[in-house]
Amino acid sequence: MPDQLTAAHREPERAETILRVFEAAFGELLAQDPAAFRVKFRKMAASAFAFYRGTAGLFYADLTTAPYDGYGAAFLDERTSRVWIHGDLHAENFGSYLNSEGRLVFNVNDFDEAYVGAFTWDVQRLAASLALIGYAKALSDDTITELVRTFAAAYRGRIAALVRGGGSTSVTLDTATGPILETLRRARLQTRVALLDSETVIDGYDRRFRKGGGAFELDEATKAEVLTAFEAYLTTLPPATRTRPDALRVKDVVGRRGIGIGSAGLPSYNLLLEGHTDALENDVIIYMKQGQTPAVSRHVTDPGIRGYFEHEGHRTVISQRALQAHSDPWLGYASLRGQGQLVAEVSPYATDLDWTDLNEQADLHSVTDYLGRATATMHAAADESSSGHTLVPFSTEHAIDAAIGKDEEGFTTMLADFAHAYGARARQDHQIFVDLFRNGRIPGL
Secondary structure, rough: OHHHHHHHHOHHHHHHHHHHHHHHHHHHHHHOOOOHHHHHHHHHHHHHHHHHHHHHHHHHHOOOOOOOHHHOOOOOOOOOOOEOOOOOOOOOOEEEOOOOOOEEEEEEEEOOOEEEEHHHHHHHHHHHHHHHHHHHOOOHHHHHHHHHHHHHHHHHHHHHHHOOOOOOOOOEEOOHHHHHHHHHHHHHOOHHHHHHHHHHOOOOEEEEEEEEEEEEEHHHHHHHHHHHHHHHHHHOOOOHHHHOOHHEEEEEEEEEEOOOOOOOOOEEEEEEEEEOOOOHHHHHEEEEEEEEOHHHHHHHOOOHHHHHOHHHHHHHHHHHHHHOOOOOOEEEEEEEEOOOEEEEOOOOEEEEOOOOOOOOHHHHHHHHHHHHHHHHHHHHHHOOOOOOOOOOOOOOHHHHHHHHOOHHHHOOOOOOOOHHHHHHHHHHHHHHHHHHHHHHOOOOO
């Protein structure tokens, strides 16, 4: 057998574990739309990091079993095991967005996997992603260790500062430096008009969606159901967003089908709204997509957490509002055909952090430092003062500060050791996955 086909055969038990986790995580959606998952898996096959991004379920299956479950155990207690977490915190889930105050902010984004769990799970997932990015850039193990230590120090420093009531926590055009400032500046150059022109056409003195390019016409019955769900969504919006009812008038609706690494097989819809004036450049595009079961929820057994949420759309919105200060004013939820839906703006100002051209040591450390601070700020935002205070009825930053404070060097060393260990595991798993995929061993494809 050619050498490139042997990874899955060298570790047959691991191959079966990957297939079992895939069935639990993707089975139902894959059966409904195998074509979307073929695209998803092609993207995941491209690199170990892309594979890691698409396999949060495998990560948590590993993190809650030996040998990986021992890495962060020393920093977990009754409180630090039960905080709001992002759930899929890797190095590319950061970027810019325009907050409800109209400020461009660099922060964590994409809260589809958010839940309540151990704070260490977030920082461990981020640390392992740094190891994968570093390996792809041919950085030495020592350099990767330095990056993880930079992240750990920034996270710990921000947590400690927040406990002391220290200063502004937002990273904006006024406070950012280096590559993060450039990310915000690029986002600032985007315009709603450009987004609208790319997604819509002018027809009869008004806008409507372009068809094609992933957008398709809905039948009348489906369109009516989406509009009914939209009316329910309006009741979940912040009061300030509902001040002018005309702004919420729907001009057009199209369907879209998710084929990305995180959204494969999930049905979604775009709605074109009037906006806050009659001017066509102020129209707003929002999306409505089916919420997904977060990978981490399969490993959190407390029924009080699961029972807190009406459905996955509600969970995503409550989690995002808890974790993200001044979140999208269009953020809300609804139910469609018995499935929870997340609704938010398709924003021209949402720009993901791009690591492609980040190669200089100074830039890598600068960005990693920002990631540590942003992660700490997110964890601290989601506590007794957030919308989910009954789930997390204590000060998160005080609990985490106390846990890390017992052994600061141990915390940093743990993250570095875990990053190397799990980074190596993910690279090996990527090869196994490629073998399984290219040889037709993933059921349903």
